[in-house]
Amino acid sequence: MTRRGGSADLPxxxxxxxxxxxxxxxxxxxxxxQAIVHHYGREELLARLAHPFWFQSFGAVMGMxxxxxxxxxxxxxxxxxxxxxxxxxxxxxVCGGRGRHSRRTPDExxxxxxxxxxxxxxxxxxxxxxxxxxxxxxxxxxxLYLHGFFAAxxxxxxxxxxxxxxxxxxxxxxxxxxxxxxxxxxxxxxAIDGPQQGEIVNLTDKLAASSxxxxxxxxxxxxxxSIVREYTxxxxxxxxxxxxxxxxxxxxxxxxxxxxxxxxxxxxxxxxAERGPVDFPELLLTPGVGARTVQSLxxxxxxxxxxPYRFAxxxxxxxxxxxxxxxxxxxxxxxxxxxxxxxxxxxQKAKLGRDEEMQTxxxxxxxxxxxxxxxxxxxxxxxxxxxxxxxxxxxGRSVFGLEEDLAPERSLPTK
Numbered sequence: 001m002t003r004r005g006g007s008a009d010l011p012x013x014x015x016x017x018x019x020x021x022x023x024x025x026x027x028x029x030x031x032x033x034q035a036i037v038h039h040y041g042r043e044e045l046l047a048r049l050a051h052p053f054w055f056q057s058f059g060a061v062m063g064m065x066x067x068x069x070x071x072x073x074x075x076x077x078x079x080x081x082x083x084x085x086x087x088x089x090x091x092x093x094v095c096g097g098r099g100r101h102s103r104r105t106p107d108e109x110x111x112x113x114x115x116x117x118x119x120x121x122x123x124x125x126x127x128x129x130x131x132x133x134x135x136x137x138x139x140x141x142x143x144l145y146l147h148g149f150f151a152a153x154x155x156x157x158x159x160x161x162x163x164x165x166x167x168x169x170x171x172x173x174x175x176x177x178x179x180x181x182x183x184x185x186x187x188x189x190x191a192i193d194g195p196q197q198g199e200i201v202n203l204t205d206k207l208a209a210s211s212x213x214x215x216x217x218x219x220x221x222x223x224x225x226s227i228v229r230e231y232t233x234x235x236x237x238x239x240x241x242x243x244x245x246x247x248x249x250x251x252x253x254x255x256x257x258x259x260x261x262x263x264x265x266x267x268x269x270x271x272x273a274e275r276g277p278v279d280f281p282e283l284l285l286t287p288g289v290g291a292r293t294v295q296s297l298x299x300x301x302x303x304x305x306x307x308p309y310r311f312a313x314x315x316x317x318x319x320x321x322x323x324x325x326x327x328x329x330x331x332x333x334x335x336x337x338x339x340x341x342x343x344x345x346x347x348q349k350a351k352l353g354r355d356e357e358m359q360t361x362x363x364x365x366x367x368x369x370x371x372x373x374x375x376x377x378x379x380x381x382x383x384x385x386x387x388x389x390x391x392x393x394x395x396g397r398s399v400f401g402l403e404e405d406l407a408p409e410r411s412l413p414t415k
Contacts, residue, residue, distance in 0.1 A: 005050030005158070005175040008247035012169045013068030017077075018399055021324050024336055025062045025074060028300075030082030031343045032058070035304045037090050038350050038358065045092065046158040049150055050177035052247040053311035054303075055160065061303050063331045066318035067249040069171035072162045073098050076148035088116075091153035096127075102147035102161075109149065118155045130159045130176050141165045142172040247314075255328035257380035259315035265380070267372035268298045275367050279360045283342065288393055293338040294364075296320040300339060301365035322387070326398040329387040333395035 017025070036045045048054045059071035062078065080094040087093045093112050096105035106124040113120020127149050135144045142163025150158040159176040250259070276284055276294040284290040299320035302310060311317075315328075321339070322331045346357035378386070390396075396403035 003176070004244055005047075005177045006052040006245035006247070007175065008052040008056065008173040008249065010069040010071070010171045010173060010249045011067065011251045012164065012166075012171055013065055013070050013253075015070065015325070015399065017064070017070070017074050018324060020333075020397065021063055021331060022074070022078065022081075024340065025064065025078035026082035027340050028062050028336070028343070029058070029075065029078045030086060031340065031347055032300065032303060033079065033083060033092065034086065034090065034347045035343065035358065035361075037092070038347065039304065039362075042091050042152050043156060046150055046152060046156055047177060049160060050158045050175045051308060051311070052173060052175055052245055053314060054306075054308070055173075055175070056247060056249070056314040057311040057317040058303055060314050060317040060323075061299055061320045063318075063321040063323060063336065065253070065323055065325055066255060066315050066327070067253070069162065069164075069173075072148075072160065072171070072173050073146060076146070076160060079150075080148075093151045093153075095149040095151065096147045098146045102145070105147055105149050109151065112151065116153050118151070118153060123149070123151055123155065123157060126157065126178070127159065131161060134161060134163065134174050141168070142170075245308075249314075253325065253327055255315045255318055255323075255384070259313060260319070260380055261313045261316060262377075262380055263372050263375070264310075264313070264368075265316055265319065265383070266375040266377035267368045267370075268302070269295060269377045270371040270375035271364055271368035272298050274371075275364050279364065280342075283338070286338070288390075289334050289338055292332070292390075292394065293335050293342070296335055296339045297342060297361060298364050298368050300343065301361040302368065305362055305365045319383070319387075322391075322396070322398075324399050326400065328384050330391045330396035330398040330403050332387075332391065333397050335394055 033045055036048065048058075055075065056066075056071060059075045060066040062075070064071050064074045076094065076097055080097060083090065083092055083094055093116070095108035095112070096102045105127050109123045109127060110120040112118070113123065127147070131144060131147055142165050144161055144163045146162040148160045150160070156178050158178070160173065161176075162171055162173045164171050272291070272294040276291060280290065280294055280297075283293060286293075299317055303317065318328055321336050322329045324331060342357075343361075346361060349356070350358045377383070392402075392404040400406065
């Protein structure tokens with residue numbers, strides 16, 4: 001049996017990811033996935049991708065807009081590019097995407113099945129069924145436009161797909177995962193319930209024409225008895241499973257203090273200050289960059305090692321590498337590149353059996369958690385103000401350009 005892993009409601013947000021960020025997202029996303037597979041296995045990576053809070057935090061730590069629907073497209077695209085050359089090594093493959101790319105998912109899965117050896121036909125069937133349940137069998141006002149399929153070499157999988165409601169200026173993301181994955185989602189304390197909008201099914205409405213066609217296609221492919229069995233399997237939860245996580249992101253674009261668990265931020269900052277001189281002495285020799293990089297590494301380490309409840313405030317992870325639209329501050333390119341360099345070094349050495357650097361990152365995450373109850377630090381607003389002030393020296397960049405090139409009098413958005 002397969003089941004939903006959770007869902008998320010996100011404000012629609014336009015714009016494109018600039019190439020300078022897209023390239024870095026692909027690199028950082030791939031190396032984080034390598035670290036997770038190294039520590040916990042590919043099943044755990046698939047399970048985390050099926051958790052809406054972790055997925056949002058993952059996108060935020062990569063410098064994408066922390067709250068918007070664009071995180072879904074950009075993360076799936078980044079992983080598809082970044083993991084492509086690593087697929088056979090990790091046993092993880094990414095298919096589908098947005099629009100025309102989503103329609104190619106069956107062909108991609110069948111081709112992968114022939115090459116890798118898993119049952120491409122079975123995964124194609126699962127892909128179609130999951131898409132049709134969220135688009136045809138249950139209609140909630142969101143039209144699917146994105147379908148990402150993450151497949152493992154042993155046939156396990158996760159699906160992340162997204163629908164759009166143009167009238168409400170909102171998107172809804174759906175996460176599904178196959179039964180045999182380790183359960184990363186059974187953590188009710190990390191779930192935040194959104195406003196109940198109910199399930200609206202009206203197949204007589206003229207807007208439901210495409211849905212009726214999809215269901216007729218499903219009927220033709222599987223037959224009525226198979227539809228009943230598959231729909232029951234996809235939508236019926238085991239009695240012991242708690243309420244699934246549902247993430248609701250706010251409409252405001254800026255990151256506010258209320259969006260962040262400050263004590264966790266203070267724990268991260270304190271751990272970076274205490275462990276940095278011990279574990280990263282050479283890194284700290286880099287003027288103006290090293291100490292700041294350790295702060296980002298601590299947040300990335302939490303994405304690798306954190307338990308489900310740690311991701312109830314995805315906005316906090318945008319403090320690692322900022323955001324492309326200057327929220328909470330411009331992307332500090334020098335810090336971002338150093339983060340990638342350190343993680344790449346750790347992963348490459350771990351492949352050779354030298355795990356010291358990977359364990360250093362794990363200790364950094366452990367230390368941050370221990371310090372959360374006692375650590376003190378700056379107010380959120382003061383922290384963001386300091387980052388904005390330091391941005392030109394750190395190679396700060398946004399869709400508006402490099403911070404050092406922007407005229408001081410130029411008006412830039414803060415909200």
